[in-house]
Amino acid sequence: MSGKETGLEPLVDTTISVITNDGRNIVGVLRGFDQTTNLILDECHERVYSTKSGVEMLALGLYLIRGDNVAVIGELDDDLDSQIDFMAIRAAPLKPITH
């Protein structure tokens, strides 16, 4: 167990949830990445949270997200995700990252 490198290789070809610096939540299939956390996301969509209505999903397609803008990359659990009633969720959008 030498230098523990947090690589993103285990997440390639899996569905991930990305939180960007402007507070957006983008869900898609990770196809590629590099040392600066630039990401290639396939079949992705944005999940827009609102206090007034349910979660809106906006289809995006194939995206490259620049690493500067990436905050969190979550491994999406499909079982948990399918149990969520998105129309019932009311939440404020995430705040942007302020340095």
Add this chain to the structure above:
Amino acid sequence: MLFYSYFKTLMGMQVTVELKNDLAIQGTLHSVDQYLNIKLENTRVINEDRYPHMRSVKNCFIRGSVVRYVQLPAEGVDTDILHDATRREARGT
């Protein structure tokens, strides 16, 4: 390098990472890298009701640049070892 080495000693411990957007994520420290990017397992968002955005996520990668604080268990902090390491680091530069 000092904090990278220090975090490696904390692997397997439960920590809470507070991000610069005020989101706080608790989880088991799985790994860390030279940029102090952090991978957490069995994650739970603090104030889950306010932040349902990560409900389907149990393992996550947090970019080092967005971390504000890493809250550590007291058992993980050996101040003597940290003092020694800091002195060595200061001497080196």
